[in-house]
Amino acid sequence: MKRALLLVLIAGLIAVPVFNAAAATYKVGFACMTLAYTWMTYAYQAVIDEAAKYPEIQLVVENAQGDAARQYEIMENFIAQGFDAILVNPLNVDVLVPVIEAAAAAGIPVATFDRRAFNQDSTIFHVGADDVFGGRLALEYVASKLDGVGKIVHILGELGASPTINRALGIHEQIIHYPGLEIVFEQSGKFNPADGLTVMEDAITSTAGDFDAVICANDDSALGAIQAMIDAGIDFDDVIVVGYDGVPGGLSALIEGTLDATIQYPVEMARLATEQLCKYVISGTMPENVDLDINPWMLVLSNYETEAEMNYEL
The missing domain is CATH 3.40.50.2300 (Response regulator)
Incomplete structure (x- = not known):
């Protein structure tokens, strides 16, 4: 080019x-x-x-x-x-x-x-992008999949970054509409796979594996969290996992079935x-x-081929 x-x-x-x-x-x-x-x-x-x-x-x-x-x-x-x-x-x-x-x-x-x-x-x-809206989208997706009842692990982004603040704000604002949902663990995964993995390991230990959904601040940290769950032998049929960004790794995880949804960050x-x-x-x-x-938008297995923003070929 x-x-x-x-x-x-x-x-x-x-x-x-x-x-x-x-x-x-x-x-x-x-x-x-x-x-x-x-x-x-x-x-x-x-x-x-x-x-x-x-x-x-x-x-x-x-x-x-x-x-x-x-x-x-x-x-x-x-x-x-x-x-x-x-x-x-x-x-x-x-x-x-x-x-x-x-x-x-x-x-x-x-x-x-x-x-x-x-x-x-x-x-x-x-x-x-309206990250508050994106956080609400993520929470709403989890609520719909769990019928409004369940325990959530929330992996934040880099502390002090506006996307971290606003995505978390959207999640916390929306969860008040679902008294049956509870955030049982919340910690920063710093937007990267290594920290996402470490934080998810801590979440698994802290909750004794008793959670129903994982919401991650981006796909990179979600991929780390997914690896931690694989290592722990967690069945992905029993857990909803949501990422954010819509990058290639996240889309691949959608196809593999380890990620249920990601929010397209434009x-x-x-x-x-x-x-x-x-x-x-x-x-x-x-x-x-x-x-x-x-406004960001939701990507799932049924729509990512037509709704993902780009093919990410540099």
């Missing part, structure tokens, strides 16, 4: 020039939170592919590698170098507040996607945020909706 990107910094360490660097008029920095999550690798590619459509834009990508302090420093460097705009998906809702405000004070527009910061008033727009938000920021930098055109949340 043709890349018109002008400069991409891979993992925040290696500079890779790509096509027509001299043609760029504007420099946009992308403070990428991490590439450790499967979903994020596709969002990252969506940003790069969309920016490639604008030869006026030089995109510089730096990977914070899951470190909020590093992401802060990346943004500080973008400000110091006088970038024309910054795109960021904050690792933590409050750590980046001062540097986002500093960018705004320096006249450098900041746009967020996927994740929010507490000071969204200092950003020019946000494109995300990669479209990354593409749309990049499009809107590039257009703003070039022409000053603001998007009509400066706070856009796309």
Whole structure:
């Protein structure tokens, strides 16, 4: 695929020039939170592919590698170098507040996607997904499968991240409508398979295996939880497992029957945020909706082939 990107910094360490660097008029920095999550690798590619459509834009990508302090420093460097705009998906809702405000004070527009910061008033727009709605979807699915009665293990995402906060909020808001449902274990699986496995092992021990459903904050942690249940000899006919993201591993687990459902977290938000920021930098055109949340949707075995957002072939 043709890349018109002008400069991409891979993992925040290696500079890779790509096509027509001299043609760029504007420099946009992308403070990428991490590439450790499967979903994020596709969002990252969506940003790069969309920016490639604008030869006026030089995109510089730096990977914070899951470190909020590093992401802060990346943004500080973008400000110091006088970038024309910054795109960021904050690792933590409050750590980046001062540097986002500093960018705004320096006249450098900041746009967020996927994740929010507490000071969204200092950003020019946000494109995300309604994670509260997604959490409600997950709980409703479990409630329907259990006829409103059962014990739930809830594996959270990275603490302090807006998707973790909002997905959990949706679950807790919805469960009050089902007095027969109970969350018997809740702990962070940090959005990754290794922690998902460890936390699920703890859940199995803590509950003595007495649970009816597992809701995970993303598919990566769900895959770890599934492995822990396989290792423990748990029968998947007796447990409902729900993930979030709709990434290839989750879709494969749907086919295998170890995952009952996953919530599609739209990669479209990354593409749309990049499009809107590039257009703003070039022409000053603001998007009509400066706070856009796309509703996620449910994927199950019967609909994933037609409803999954993309085939995830990079």
